[in-house]
Amino acid sequence: MLDQLKLLLGIAGEEQDAVLAFVLDSVTDMALNYCNLDEIPPRLENIVVRMSADLYRSEGYGQTAAPQVAQSVTRGDVTVSYGSNASAAAEITGAGKSLLDDYRAQLNAFRRLRW
Numbered sequence: 001m002l003d004q005l006k007l008l009l010g011i012a013g014e015e016q017d018a019v020l021a022f023v024l025d026s027v028t029d030m031a032l033n034y035c036n037l038d039e040i041p042p043r044l045e046n047i048v049v050r051m052s053a054d055l056y057r058s059e060g061y062g063q064t065a066a067p068q069v070a071q072s073v074t075r076g077d078v079t080v081s082y083g084s085n086a087s088a089a090a091e092i093t094g095a096g097k098s099l100l101d102d103y104r105a106q107l108n109a110f111r112r113l114r115w
Contacts, residue, residue: 004049009056019062020052027052027099034100036112047106055099 005020006012027048028040040048056062100107 001045001049001052004046005052005056008049008053016062020056023052023056023061024048027055030100031107031110034107035110036114037110041110044107044110047103051099051103054102058099 001024002017002020005024006016009020011020031040031044031048031051032038035044
C-alpha cells in the first residue's frame with residue numbers, strides 16, 4: 001500500500017516513507033475500528049490508500065510548516081490574509097467533519113456488527 005500511496009501523491013524516493021507509513025497506519029486503524037475488523041481485506045486496501053492520500057494532503061504531513069491558504073484578498077492597497085489548511089477546510093466543509101465522513105458509504109460495505 002505504501003507504493004500505491006507514493007504513486008498517488010507523486011512522491012519519488014524514500015525520504016517521506018516514515019511519514020507515509022504513519023499516515024497509512026493511522027488510516028488503517030481508523031478503518032479497522034470503524035468496520036470492526038482484525039485485518040484489512042484486499043478490496044478495502046484501495047480505499048485506505050485514498051483515505052491516506054486525503055489525510056496526508058489535508059494535514060500537511062511531510063512539510064516543516066503547516067500549509068497556508070489565502071482566506072481573503074483585497075486588491076486596493078493589497079491585503080492578503082492567510083490561515084491554516086485545516087481552518088480553511090473547516091470553513092468549507094463545516095466544522096467537525098472528519099475524514100471518515102467522506103468514506104463512510106464505502107466502509108459500510110465492510111462493516112461488521114459487534115456483539
